[in-house]
Amino acid sequence: MEALFSSLLGNVDWYEIWLATLDTLLMLGGSLLFTIILGLPLGVLLFLSGPRQLFENGPLYAALSFVVNVLRSLPFIILLIVMIPFTVLITGTSLGVAGAIPPLVVGAAPFFARLVETALREVDRGIIEATQAMGATTRQIIFSALLPEARPGIIAAITVTAITLVSYTAMAGVVGAGGLGDLAIRFGYQRFQTDVMVVTVVLLLVLVQVLQSVGDRLVTHFSRK
Amino acid sequence: MIEFHQVHKTYRTGGRDVPALQPTQLEIASGEVFGLIGHSGAGKSTLLRLINRLEEPSGGRILVNGEDVTALDADGLRRFRQRVGMIFQHFNLLMSKTVADNVAMPLRLAGIRSRSEIDARVAALLDRVGLKDHARKYPAQLSGGQKQRVGIARALATEPSILLCDEATSALDPQTTASVLQLLAEINRELKLTIVLITHEMDVIRRVCDRVAVMDAGAIVEQGPVTEVFLHPKHPTTQRFVLEDEAMDESEMHDDFAHVPGRILRLTFQGDSTYKPLLGTVARETGVDYSILSGRIDRIKDTPYGQLTLALIGGDMAAAMTRLQAADVHVEVLR
Numbered sequence: 001m002e003a004l005f006s007s008l009l010g011n012v013d014w015y016e017i018w019l020a021t022l023d024t025l026l027m028l029g030g031s032l033l034f035t036i037i038l039g040l041p042l043g044v045l046l047f048l049s050g051p052r053q054l055f056e057n058g059p060l061y062a063a064l065s066f067v068v069n070v071l072r073s074l075p076f077i078i079l080l081i082v083m084i085p086f087t088v089l090i091t092g093t094s095l096g097v098a099g100a101i102p103p104l105v106v107g108a109a110p111f112f113a114r115l116v117e118t119a120l121r122e123v124d125r126g127i128i129e130a131t132q133a134m135g136a137t138t139r140q141i142i143f144s145a146l147l148p149e150a151r152p153g154i155i156a157a158i159t160v161t162a163i164t165l166v167s168y169t170a171m172a173g174v175v176g177a178g179g180l181g182d183l184a185i186r187f188g189y190q191r192f193q194t195d196v197m198v199v200t201v202v203l204l205l206v207l208v209q210v211l212q213s214v215g216d217r218l219v220t221h222f223s224r225k
Numbered sequence: 226m227i228e229f230h231q232v233h234k235t236y237r238t239g240g241r242d243v244p245a246l247q248p249t250q251l252e253i254a255s256g257e258v259f260g261l262i263g264h265s266g267a268g269k270s271t272l273l274r275l276i277n278r279l280e281e282p283s284g285g286r287i288l289v290n291g292e293d294v295t296a297l298d299a300d301g302l303r304r305f306r307q308r309v310g311m312i313f314q315h316f317n318l319l320m321s322k323t324v325a326d327n328v329a330m331p332l333r334l335a336g337i338r339s340r341s342e343i344d345a346r347v348a349a350l351l352d353r354v355g356l357k358d359h360a361r362k363y364p365a366q367l368s369g370g371q372k373q374r375v376g377i378a379r380a381l382a383t384e385p386s387i388l389l390c391d392e393a394t395s396a397l398d399p400q401t402t403a404s405v406l407q408l409l410a411e412i413n414r415e416l417k418l419t420i421v422l423i424t425h426e427m428d429v430i431r432r433v434c435d436r437v438a439v440m441d442a443g444a445i446v447e448q449g450p451v452t453e454v455f456l457h458p459k460h461p462t463t464q465r466f467v468l469e470d471e472a473m474d475e476s477e478m479h480d481d482f483a484h485v486p487g488r489i490l491r492l493t494f495q496g497d498s499t500y501k502p503l504l505g506t507v508a509r510e511t512g513v514d515y516s517i518l519s520g521r522i523d524r525i526k527d528t529p530y531g532q533l534t535l536a537l538i539g540g541d542m543a544a545a546m547t548r549l550q551a552a553d554v555h556v557e558v559l560r
């Protein structure tokens with residue numbers, strides 16, 4: 001059994017896989033963190049400045065919307081390359097985990113912001129009104145009513161974004177970011193080591209599954225049904 | 226006291242003007258339960274929401290206890306709103322917060338930090354509305370009536386002097402409606418709270434309101450004490466509400482009575498006279514006979530009233546009429 005296993009996966013260097021997995025997790029964690037830090041306020045701003053909302057502001061909404069749409073329509077692979085000078089500017093390198101995070105964030109934050117905007121729009125207007133009627137400030141409306149009420153939707157948005165980031169990290173391998181995607185391309189694709197390819201793909205699949213089920217569970221928990 | 230001085234409101238949507246409230250003059254006394262009734266789109270919600278400026282008036286002045294609400298700046302408006310509770314048709318509770326946290330919300334927003342103070346207030350409020358055992362539940366786990374009780378507890382948290390109710394019972398079944406209305410009436414009595422409530426059901430007005438305004442097409446068409454407005458309706462809209470409530474159609478009624486001989490009268494009793502044995506006495510003294518064609522004995526808030534449609538036959542008709550008119554009842558000759 002063990003012999004069969006090792007002969008089937010003869011090319012697999014488990015230490016290498018372990019390092020690549022760690023890189024992927026680091027890239028994912030780092031980029032998800034910054035995506036939320038940037039995307040959440042952007043999503044709130046999109047929502048508030050939108051039509052018939054608290055801070056309705058046509059020009060601001062149109063401008064934000066435009067930037068978000070441009071970034072979302074750019075294929076990630078192009079963004080990776082276009083971003084290189086900027087990435088070097090802020091992280092000092094365009095390689096490795098650090099080099100991958102800025103393009104990942106710029107690619108994912110607009111997407112996440114849109115999902116946040118949608119989640120906030122799902123909040124019943126009546127709840128905002130009731131909060132206003134209590135004499136809440138706009139700040140209080142956002143933090144005491146809007147965000148808590150949209151929490152299940154925002155968690156679902158984080159889940160979808162995290163999964164999107166997993167596939168982006170695999171692509172980031174192309175510009176030398178490392179991680180499981182990089183391994184799959186260098187060994188699995190370029191050197192025809194199918195076993196390495198299969199192992200990395202299975203690991204990515206497991207990662208996506210775990211993210212999805214944790215996300216779903218949190219959404220159910222916070223839905224308070 | 227809430228005063229409207231020539232207050233009007235026009236919505237502007239997509240470059241089109243929608244007049245929702247004609248210039249309106251209105252006074253609501255402190256401590257009374259004031260009802261607003263009208264068909265859909267009559268402008269009831271608009272009028273109510275102008276009081277705590279959820280809608281900005283297009284013109285006119287609104288005074289609450291002498292203070293010009295229309296002149297308040299953002300900060301003043303927030304402090305004013307903390308003194309005005311509001312409950313809603315669909316409750317508008319935060320689904321993400323427990324019952325206790327929903328009730329605590331206005332206190333937290335008002336800047337009360339002390340945990341023990343908040344807990345004590347919340348416990349007292351939940352006890353008052355009969356939800357002591359539900360503090361840790363989420364709104365999704367409650368029935369409609371219970372949700373509205375949470376809404377009421379929340380609205381009362383900052384000890385407001387005014388409670389605004391926008392169709393607070395419209396989403397509830399008749400029995401639950403009755404218990405929520407009773408709670409409102411109790412609160413009105415205990416806390417000397419002014420209540421302004423909107424409904425399109427006569428029954429709600431009859432159970433709890435002291436005075437009522439009938440709205441139609443953005444204007445108040447009739448207002449006064451509930452007994453007065455509903456026992457002697459003058460405006461066609463009011464008359465329609467009264468008839469709808471009695472599930473009776475005037476023309477249908479006249480058809481039914483077409484072959485009833487004699488004179489047809491409608492008597493309206495109010496207060497103590499409701500329970501006096503007037504008809505029997507008059508019949509005995511004047512020799513007229515009567516038959517009751519339709520009728521209703523009920524209460525308007527705390528006032529008993531009766532309204533009977535009768536046919537009078539034979540005897541000394543003139544004496545009977547004089548006798549009835551002299552008594553403490555309102556007589557209308559229908560035929």
Ligand SMILES: Nc1ncnc2c1ncn2[C@@H]1O[C@H](COP(=O)(O)OP(=O)(O)OP(=O)(O)O)[C@@H](O)[C@H]1O
Pocket residue numbers: 236237238243244245263264265266267268269270271272425
């Ligand atoms: N935000 C708004 N924008 C534009 N028009 C509005 C708005 N709110 C209300 N209206 C219009 O104003 C009029 C009065 O509406 P309002 O909500 O005050 O009626 P209502 O008596 O409360 O009716 P209902 O019994 O259906 O609640 C209606 O013609 C309505 O379409």
Ligand SMILES: [Mg+2]
Pocket residue numbers: 269270271
């Ligand atoms: Mg309404």
